[in-house]
Amino acid sequence: MSWQLKDSSSVITIRWIPRYDGMERFLHWAHTAAFFPLTITGMVLFMPLFAPLAQGEAGQFIRVTHRVCAVFFAAVPILYAIFRPRRLLSTLRDLRLGHYDIEWFKAAVPYYLLGRHRTMPPQGRFNTGEKLNVIVLVSGTILFTITGLVMWFGKGFVPTDVFKAMVIVHDLTMIVTVNMFIVHFYLAVAHPLMWQSMVSMRFGMVSESYAREHHSAWYYGEERARKLYEEKKAAAIAGTAPEGEHA
Amino acid sequence: MNKKAMLYDSTRCTACRGCQVACKQWNDRQGWNYSHTHNTGSYQNPPNLSPETWTLISFQEHQSNGDLKWLFLKRGCFHCHDAACVEVCPTKALKHDPVTDIVTLQPELCNGCGYCSQFCPFGIPHLESNVLSGEGKSAKCNFCQDRLANNEMPACVKTCTADALSFGDWDQMVALGESRVEAAKPRFPNANLYGANILGGLGQLYVLAEAPAVYGLPENPSYDVARVWQEIVQPVAQISFGVGLLGVAAAWIIARRHIRVEEVE
Numbered sequence: 001m002s003w004q005l006k007d008s009s010s011v012i013t014i015r016w017i018p019r020y021d022g023m024e025r026f027l028h029w030a031h032t033a034a035f036f037p038l039t040i041t042g043m044v045l046f047m048p049l050f051a052p053l054a055q056g057e058a059g060q061f062i063r064v065t066h067r068v069c070a071v072f073f074a075a076v077p078i079l080y081a082i083f084r085p086r087r088l089l090s091t092l093r094d095l096r097l098g099h100y101d102i103e104w105f106k107a108a109v110p111y112y113l114l115g116r117h118r119t120m121p122p123q124g125r126f127n128t129g130e131k132l133n134v135i136v137l138v139s140g141t142i143l144f145t146i147t148g149l150v151m152w153f154g155k156g157f158v159p160t161d162v163f164k165a166m167v168i169v170h171d172l173t174m175i176v177t178v179n180m181f182i183v184h185f186y187l188a189v190a191h192p193l194m195w196q197s198m199v200s201m202r203f204g205m206v207s208e209s210y211a212r213e214h215h216s217a218w219y220y221g222e223e224r225a226r227k228l229y230e231e232k233k234a235a236a237i238a239g240t241a242p243e244g245e246h247a
Numbered sequence: 248m249n250k251k252a253m254l255y256d257s258t259r260c261t262a263c264r265g266c267q268v269a270c271k272q273w274n275d276r277q278g279w280n281y282s283h284t285h286n287t288g289s290y291q292n293p294p295n296l297s298p299e300t301w302t303l304i305s306f307q308e309h310q311s312n313g314d315l316k317w318l319f320l321k322r323g324c325f326h327c328h329d330a331a332c333v334e335v336c337p338t339k340a341l342k343h344d345p346v347t348d349i350v351t352l353q354p355e356l357c358n359g360c361g362y363c364s365q366f367c368p369f370g371i372p373h374l375e376s377n378v379l380s381g382e383g384k385s386a387k388c389n390f391c392q393d394r395l396a397n398n399e400m401p402a403c404v405k406t407c408t409a410d411a412l413s414f415g416d417w418d419q420m421v422a423l424g425e426s427r428v429e430a431a432k433p434r435f436p437n438a439n440l441y442g443a444n445i446l447g448g449l450g451q452l453y454v455l456a457e458a459p460a461v462y463g464l465p466e467n468p469s470y471d472v473a474r475v476w477q478e479i480v481q482p483v484a485q486i487s488f489g490v491g492l493l494g495v496a497a498a499w500i501i502a503r504r505h506i507r508v509e510e511v512e
Contacts, residue, residue: 045337045360047485055338059358064380113498115506153378155361163365164472168480175484182491190499192506 016205017219019125023083025204027076031137034073039178041066046171067152074145077138094125095134104128115193122217122225133184140177143169250328251347252420253390253404255321256454258431258438259411262290262304262319266403266412270302273391273402296322297373298386302403309461320462321403321412324371324388325442326350326450331470332363332372334477340385348417349390349450359383368446368468390414390450420452427454446470 020028041062044050054062081088100121105128110116126134147170150158154166187194188201196210211218216225271278276299287294291306302323309316330350333341340356341363343349352372363372363385376383391401399405404412413423424440431438435456442449445468459466 046481048337048481051337051339054358055340055356056358059338059360060380060382063358063360064382067379067381113501113505115502152381155365155376160365160370161472164476167362167365168472168476171476171480171484175480175487179487179491182488182495186495186499190495192502 015208017208017211018204019200019206019211020204021084021087022204023080024087025201027080028201030072031076031141034069034076035181037065037069038073039174039181041069042174046174070144070148070152073141074148077141091125091134095131097128097131101128101131112187112191112193120213120216122220122222122229123215124222125215125218127214129183129187133180136176136180140173140180143173144177147173248348249346250417250448250450251349251390251395251415252326252417252448252450252452253401254413254420254424254427254452254454256411256413256424256427256431257318257320258427258435258454258456259409260304260319260321261409261411262306262317263408264292264304265406265408266302266321267300267304269402269406270388271300273394274301276300295373296371296387298375298384301386301388305462307462309457311457316457318456318462320453320455322371323451324350324390325369325446326390327368328447328449329470330446331366331368331473334470335362335366335473337362344392347390347392347395349392349395350387351389351392352385352387354384354386357384359385361385366470366473368465368470417448417450424452424454431456 044053044062103121107120147166150166188197200206305320307318309318326349338356340353359376361374372385372387374383374385404414421443428438428440437457441453441455441459
């Protein structure tokens with residue numbers, strides 16, 4: 001997609017590249033909409049501080065709300081598999097981790113903290129951080145669903161040792177996913193350089209320049225992206241990085 | 248604190264089940280499946296503890312050395328000093344009475360989560376909850392707290408015809424239990440006192456005719472998982488959320504200072 005003004009000398013042309021389709025965006029926000037009330041109601045039961053809210057009728061309402069939201073939360077990955085089986089497979093393929101992911105982590109700290117990103121290793125449709133987020137959230141959803149179902153329907157039927165293990169796993173999963181979510185929320189909503197991630201989840205598009213910078217292996221193809229990256233790294237070491245070029 | 252205890256002497260009990268009836272009467276509990284009583288092949292009736300049955304005499308046929316013994320035991324809350332149910336209850340409906348150390352349950356605070364029923368090492372608290380919504384209330388013996396407050400014995404103790412139930416200060420009940428064990432030894436060589444040394448001292452002490460394992464009682468019950476949950480997982484979670492939020496806030500402040508969006512993009 002592109003648009004142009006008549007006077008081409010002062011034109012800024014943005015080419016938009018599709019990244020998420022409508023179903024993916026809808027399911028992302030459905031997952032979010034379920035995640036918030038699940039976290040809040042779960043915390044009420046989990047944190048001793050909130051015990052007054054967990055008591056009696058209010059507590060029963062909290063527990064029912066948790067269960068209703070859990071159904072939607074667990075349904076999201078299933079709906080994705082039903083409606084977009086091929087995109088699900090390609091997404092799962094995009095989640096594979098490689099040696100560039102370790103390099104990405106080294107480069108990510110100065111980039112996300114200080115805005116320095118001359119030598120970001122090439123990334124596919126998802127960068128390392130996004131991959132980690134998806135891996136944690138997806139495996140978290142699966143663990144939540146299994147342990148939650150046992151806690152919901154297995155009470156009194158499964159051995160108490162099994163039930164107790166489920167409670168512990170449910171809570172450990174919660175610790176990991178909620179902390180992951182804190183980082184995800186920060187990067188998506190508050191980080192000054194990441195405003196395009198919000199655009200991409202709302203409208204499904206990212207700009208060409210964003211794709212080139214953040215997802216060069218997706219934009220150029222893996223081989224070319226790797227070549228560009230190695231060249232750039234060599235130039236950076238030699239101290240002759242081209243001015244104004246960050247790609 | 249003036250820790251109280253109940254002593255049940257299984258070598259004296261005749262399994263008349265007067266305690267069951269007295270308990271239901273005083274605490275206003277329904278009979279189990281009242282209109283459809285059916286034979287389950289045992290005098291034990293109802294078959295299990297439930298929100299309506301806080302105490303229950305269990306009947307067990309036990310064979311040893313070719314000898315058949317009929318063992319009775321009064322089941323119900325043990326009022327542990329180190330109580331898993333109190334530790335895991337998210338509503339504080341379960342707590343220790345500060346004076347008597349009795350484990351009490353305040354039904355209007357209970358939200359029916361059922362953690363107490365799962366984490367109790369003896370499986371005492373029971374719920375009958377709606378499977379879908381999870382609505383229900385936990386209920387269990389409270390040693391007739393309301394009667395104690397008026398200097399009355401618990402209903403089961405009051406009604407016991409065989410003098411198998413005693414109630415009083417914990418130390419006295421332990422001493423009484425030890426003397427009862429000695430007295431029972433000639434007839435029951437395996438007799439023992441159960442509950443004085445486990446979980447910080449149980450409020451419900453037993454004089455058992457046979458080893459605890461014969462009755463299905465744990466020799467050395469613990470609630471390690473509840474402890475791990477409440478004393479490790481929970482604080483770790485709270486610390487991690489604090490670290491996560493503060494870390495992100497710090498990262499945001501640093502990023503806002505150092506990143507000039509126009510330059511980078």
